[in-house]
Amino acid sequence: MTDIASLFPLLNEPELLQEIEEVGSMIEFKEGEDIITTGKYIKRVPLLVKGAIRVLRNDGDGHEVFLYFVNRGQTCAVSLACCVNHKKSNIRAVAETDCMFISIPIEYLEKWNKKYQSWRNFMLITYQSRFDEVMMALDSIAFLKLDERLLRYIEGKARVHGENYINITHQKIAEELNTSREVVSRLLKKAEEEGEVELSRNKITIPGMLPI
DNA sequence: ACATTAAGTGATT
DNA sequence: AATCACTTAATGT
Numbered sequence A: 001m002t003d004i005a006s007l008f009p010l011l012n013e014p015e016l017l018q019e020i021e022e023v024g025s026m027i028e029f030k031e032g033e034d035i036i037t038t039g040k041y042i043k044r045v046p047l048l049v050k051g052a053i054r055v056l057r058n059d060g061d062g063h064e065v066f067l068y069f070v071n072r073g074q075t076c077a078v079s080l081a082c083c084v085n086h087k088k089s090n091i092r093a094v095a096e097t098d099c100m101f102i103s104i105p106i107e108y109l110e111k112w113n114k115k116y117q118s119w120r121n122f123m124l125i126t127y128q129s130r131f132d133e134v135m136m137a138l139d140s141i142a143f144l145k146l147d148e149r150l151l152r153y154i155e156g157k158a159r160v161h162g163e164n165y166i167n168i169t170h171q172k173i174a175e176e177l178n179t180s181r182e183v184v185s186r187l188l189k190k191a192e193e194e195g196e197v198e199l200s201r202n203k204i205t206i207p208g209m210l211p212i
Numbered sequence B: 001a002c003a004t005t006a007a008g009t010g011a012t013t
Numbered sequence C: 001a002a003t004c005a006c007t008t009a010a011t012g013t
Helices: A014-023 A077-085 A107-115 A117-142 A146-161 A170-176 A181-193
Strands: A025-029 A034-036 A044-050 A052-058 A064-071 A091-095 A099-105 A198-200 A203-205
Touching (some): A014 A099, A044 A052, A064 A091, A064 A117, A064 A146, A077 A091, A099 A107, A107 A117, A117 A146, A146 A181, A170 A181
Antiparallel strands (some): A025 A099, A044 A099, A198 A203
16 A cells, blocks of 8 residues: 555554554546536545646536645545535546545544544644635635736646646636636737747647656 | 648727 | 637647
């Protein structure tokens, strides 16, 4: 099994790690598969071991707006929140890359909360850092100009793929940012003239970014 | 060579 | 910034 301790350094109690090994099951998703869909009750918490997850929010008009990426060594706070409150999911999570996570049944959350100090701490830190990310996502939608939001999206996507480019169409980006394809094309063209990106069909490269 | 899909662009609101 | 209408470019068959 994967080395949980090194991926989740906050979980440092040997007993807890052993319990995770015992009750958690390793689950894999292929790129593009739905992990959580809107309206479903979430019955497991994902500790992401490999790959990345893309989290989208339904805007009510049937459009889905990109929120943020979850990277390995993280868990998704929104699913945590839904989980502990037994609420239906108001988000959709898609496998951004092939990914693998340890799935923890929800009944252990409370148990471990009482039992393990490091688990409490992990939950706290998770909530804190994810709350910050959601706030940033909100800020970027509410206050950032679209060109900055666009570049941020591309960079974030490139980062979770560990590359300095992404493979996507302008149309898909427009859908994720809830704008039109023409606007994306024009902003990208401008960004290209300023040397911030390089464009080709189905591909956007960020020259100033090193592959990890 | 042709059809299809992606991207670029001017004009209008 | 959104939409429309149209053009041009790239790619698949």
